[in-house]
Amino acid sequence: MKEINIALLGFGTVGKGAYDILSMNKELIEKRINRSINVEKVFVRSMERAKELGVPEALATTDINDILDNVFIDIVVEAMGGTDYPADIMEKALLSGKSVVTPNKAALAANFARLKDAAAKGNASLRFEASVGGGIPALTAIQEALAGNQFTEVMGIVNGTTNYILTKMTEEGLPYEEVLKDAQDKGFAEADPTADVEGIDAANKLSILIALCFDEYISPEDIPREGITGVTAADIEAATVAGQKIKLIAKAAKKDGKMECSVKPTLLPVSHPLAGVSNEFNAIYVTGNAVGELMFYGRGAGALPTGSAVVGDIIAIAKTL
């Protein structure tokens, strides 16, 4: 059985999630793909941090070149967060022929062409299923099982924090500020919620969806964007009375060769499949000229769901090695 060696960069929520899945489902995965998957190295900021996070001591390294220069590493999983530094590291790994898996939408959306080029030059794979919709396998489906389609529209609820806030505002009739504070207390929203509530995270994800559906790159900064901070309890009530729901929708459509895209609070009739996506759940809704409307629904965040997507990408690459 061929052994595939992995390096994890970062051991936060997603890195540890992937590590735990590779451990708990090891036997099953190895049987399915007839490959043994071995985590060889874990890159961390400091050995103290490694200890805090529970990284096995024999795997931890604080020297990125321990990984980049290691010819036995087949796949690098970049799960550090950040934008420029992880993009540089991913580029180096790809150019040296190592395949890369990442959930890092910000690094990816800001450097899409550069990283795709590096993968082509290094004859390596770059996969990022976890970057949009967490565990939902929409990106792989768009690129593979649905590759016979010309896509005409993609829309989604791709940010769990804002969907949680809008759901609570709708169900409990509470104002934005109060629900945000509750979400922060429960760990569903960050202390600085800007990237979520202003739609920045959703714009990063939409940039990636546009690249895959329409083979066209639009920088997240060029996507018209409105967050949920201006949504009032009165807006929500008016929507409810009208049989509608307000959702933060990331949407792109191509008509007559012209792309229109945006991230903004949107009224949906309650009968729309996306209207039923509540709390922290995510969904991606695509329309193809053959398949018609399709929706993928699931957990958009969390260690194991996001780790599931990372492990799926590792498996897809491992099968080709």
Next chain:
Amino acid sequence: MKEINIALLGFGTVGKGAYDILSMNKELIEKRINRSINVEKVFVRSMERAKELGVPEALATTDINDILDNVFIDIVVEAMGGTDYPADIMEKALLSGKSVVTPNKAALAANFARLKDAAAKGNASLRFEASVGGGIPALTAIQEALAGNQFTEVMGIVNGTTNYILTKMTEEGLPYEEVLKDAQDKGFAEADPTADVEGIDAANKLSILIALCFDEYISPEDIPREGITGVTAADIEAATVAGQKIKLIAKAAKKDGKMECSVKPTLLPVSHPLAGVSNEFNAIYVTGNAVGELMFYGRGAGALPTGSAVVGDIIAIAKTL
């Protein structure tokens, strides 16, 4: 650009749907996969039938050996319907090293091990995304992007005819017989609706889902099964009053190594994601030990949606040739 040669067996709804997609999206598909896909032969019962169906005369053949003995054919798409004859043909094609794509759940569910064996012996691919859920790419996701998961449960609305009937009974308060007749008039139900309304079609699909999720074969005949013919308007009304919906649910779950499976009318709370799946739409809902709950929603039938799944399988195979 490498040319991939396809033979279509049958030119009914699905065969023609796949043919039309390969034609209308030809340029886009060939650019995506850097392969040219060429329909070389179409097998039909008679030349008169071929003419009626609009098969290009140069492609039509009534001799199956024109295809099975043709070393230039890479992929055989079996879309004839039936059970024993198509299974025999698929087995022969696979043993001779031709890959096979089929939407034929009945032939597949009745001959799963035999066809998998033939694919292994012939070193060929056997793909059947279209056999469950039409255009919904759930089978590929279960086997690939979600391969890091141990599945604990799979459930679905996998028969569009019965879902259409139950939806109309619910929305319009009409009795089963009346809605069935209307569905037959509109072409949503067949003149002999037995396979649909008795849950036989759903059991075939569940057998396939079980094989993929749990790596275990259960014959459709051994799946406990109850159709929708006994569902009354009073049952539907009682469900509505209780905040529930009645859906024909195909379900399998594995607990402590023991499999439980069934096809039967099932009460779901209206808040369940499957409760919102209406009319002829299908959905597959899986639970994995990493990803948690996931739902795939889309069109479970029709020429282009089902053709989309067939073409996705053709593309997946073409990429490996």
